[in-house]
Amino acid sequence: MPASKPPVPSVWIRQRVQRERPALSLDRIVSEAVRLLDEEGLEALSMRSLGTRLDAGATSLYRHVANKDELIELVVDEVYGELRVPSAEEAAGWRDGLATSARSLRAVILRHPWLASVLGQAGLTNLGPNVMRRSEDLLALVHGAGFAPGEADQAVNTLLAYVIGMTVSEAAYLSMLARNGQTEQEWLDTVRSTAEQAMEEHPRMRAEYAVKGYGDPRRAREEDFTYGLDRVLDGLEARAASSAA
Known part of the structure; x- marks a missing residue:
């Protein structure tokens, strides 16, 4: 035996x-x-x-x-216990609830920059009581959108993958600034001329930066995160609608 x-x-x-x-x-x-x-x-x-x-x-x-x-x-x-996942009743529907949850997770990772690098890599983190409670709450939101069991978990994982993927590089960038004792604006001012020279032979990149400019870097990070989050939620909303049809 x-x-x-x-x-x-x-x-x-x-x-x-x-x-x-x-x-x-x-x-x-x-x-x-x-x-x-x-x-x-x-x-x-x-x-x-x-x-x-x-x-x-x-x-x-x-x-x-x-x-x-x-x-x-x-x-x-x-x-993970710091993560806020509102119910569909507390939020303005499931989409707003997922958006609030995504922004909350981003905030948690930025407060604890080491978190993104260990999620899914250490043991059975998914069995922790806080992780399980928040996962249950997220599934309640996507079930409310019409996703069936099985696909609901895929929808949640898609959202989490976007947040973690975006925020891990953001957290690393902010940690680097903290180690160097610089603010975002100071770093931007330092590298601006070098970046402009590097883009001289890349017209598409120059065009993008000409539109975005060199405004508040914190606001730019917020806008970039929101843009991607909206596109992920657009996709989930379209999928929920097609499944209901």
Whole structure:
């Protein structure tokens, strides 16, 4: 008889088969891990560095978290709890609800720039209680639009893929500015002449920048995100309408 395979390593599986650890201690570990990540980035996170911040040895952390991957599962779920997903009744219909959710997720990622790089990469983050609650709320919105089970999940994933894809580069850009101690406007002023010279032999790029100009870079980021979000929602709305016909 073949040996049974070990379960997929995940804090959510392990906590279901073991007696729950003291919530306060675990809450403190996760909260401090989030602060470390926000201040120093993903590369700075280790059980040892976190133990130092908590004035505790790494060994004591292992009583609650088996390894760094489990810790990342926990911090992802912690910050996912900041995501706002209104009901269709609270919003002006399902489309407005999805738009609000998308902007909320973008804001969460920009507050926690490390988040986009670990979503879907660490263990079973989708089993976290906050992730599951928000996923359920998002599915309620797309079900309200008329998407059937199965396709509803695809619709949600399409929206999330757009937000994460747009925001991961945005978060990296803002993190780079923070490391260099520059504002967006200062960075733009620094690279403007170099960029204009680089575009001299590229008329289409020159035409685009001539139209967009060099206005408020923060506003430009907002407009670019909104444009793409509207196009994704247009596609979902058209699909919902064709399915209902």
